[in-house]
Amino acid sequence: DIVMTQSxxxxxxxxxxxxxxxxxxxxxxxxxxxxxxxxxxxQRPGQSxxxxxxxxxxxxxxxxxxFSGSGSGTDFTLKISRVEAEDVGIYYCxxxxxxxxxxxxxGTKVEI
Amino acid sequence: xxxLVESGGDLVQPGGSLRLSCAASGFTFSSLWMHWxxxxxxxxxxxxxxxxxxxxxxxxxxxxxxxxxxSRDNAKNMLYLQMNSLRAxxxxxxxxxxxxTRGPFDIWGQGTMVTVSx
Numbered sequence: 001d002i003v004m005t006q007s008x009x010x011x012x013x014x015x016x017x018x019x020x021x022x023x024x025x026x027x028x029x030x031x032x033x034x035x036x037x038x039x040x041x042x043q044r045p046g047q048s049x050x051x052x053x054x055x056x057x058x059x060x061x062x063x064x065x066x067f068s069g070s071g072s073g074t075d076f077t078l079k080i081s082r083v084e085a086e087d088v089g090i091y092y093c094x095x096x097x098x099x100x101x102x103x104x105x106x107g108t109k110v111e112i
Numbered sequence: 113x114x115x116l117v118e119s120g121g122d123l124v125q126p127g128g129s130l131r132l133s134c135a136a137s138g139f140t141f142s143s144l145w146m147h148w149x150x151x152x153x154x155x156x157x158x159x160x161x162x163x164x165x166x167x168x169x170x171x172x173x174x175x176x177x178x179x180x181x182x183s184r185d186n187a188k189n190m191l192y193l194q195m196n197s198l199r200a201x202x203x204x205x206x207x208x209x210x211x212x213t214r215g216p217f218d219i220w221g222q223g224t225m226v227t228v229s230x
Contacts, residue, residue: 037213041157048207049149049157051218061216092157096213100171102147102159 002027002095006105013087013110019080021108023093028073030097037096040069040078043107044089052091053078080110088112114138114219116191116208121224128198128228134191134208134221142166142186147211148193150204151223160206161193176202198228 003026013019029036040053051060053069056076066081080087093105120132132148148160161182162171170182181194191208205223212218 035214039213039218043157048220048222049209050220051212054213054215054218058216060218090156094157094211094213096211100159100162101173102162102211102213104157104159107156 001101002029002098002103004093004095004103004105006091006093006108008108009106010109010111013080013083013112015085015112016082019083019087019110021078021091021093021110023071023076023078023105025074025076025095027098029076029095030073036072038069038071038076039094039096040067041092041094041104042087042089043092044086047089049092083110083112085112116219116221118206118208118221118224121206121226123227123229124198125230126199126228130195130198130226132193132195132206132208132224132226134193136189136191139217139219141189144210144212146182146184146191147209148180148182148191149207149209149211149220150202150226151207152201152204155204158204159211162211163191195226198226200228202226203228 005024007022041049043049052063057069068079090107092107117135147162163182179197183192207223209220
């Protein structure tokens with residue numbers, strides 16, 4: 001199974017300042033079709049998760065452009081350029097390259 | 113409206129059974145692989161089960177293999193999870209989700225709570 005490891009697990013942030021979350025996979029997520037299947041999810045308090053980013057850097061519809069994803073191979077990053085109050089929550093990375101199982105990182109709690 | 117709505121969560125005794133349902137609307141349900149993902153209280157997301165578009169292929173996490181069965185009815189736009197031999201460690205919010213990894217559409221339900229306790 002591919003193990004996903006996030007850091008930090010807790011991230012205090014300041015409104016208007018940038019924030020960054022790291023995700024590492026135990027194996028490369030690059031697939032034979034040339035794509036890399038790494039997604040990022042946001043779970044706000046009391047809500048179900050919603051996807052922010054797919055295939056490393058593709059933002060979902062409605063996701064603010066202050067969110068960006070980058071990385072390759074086994075190292076990936078989710079960046080928030082300027083944190084807003086609505087960004088508080090838990091962020092998860094997930095791999096979709098080798099399954100089953102689909103595997104998530106432990107989650108990073110972002111708090112003001 | 114594009115949505116997934118889960119139901120069927122309840123308090124059940126260890127060893128008991130429960131059937132979760134997920135109603136899809138607003139999109140072409142039959143074209144998507146579907147999954148169940150669970151989240152124990154205060155914990156992270158854990159993938160539970162997957163089913164392909166026509167129901168011919170299913171996959172399960174080792175922790176539920178042999179106890180849980182996923183199924184779907186594309187005519188009714190419904191996804192199901194039959195849960196047998198429930199254990200305390202199955203206590204969680206259960207989400208149905210598309211978990212799309214390749215394209216721009218992904219959807220999750222609001223979740224349904226399953227509590228296994230005597």
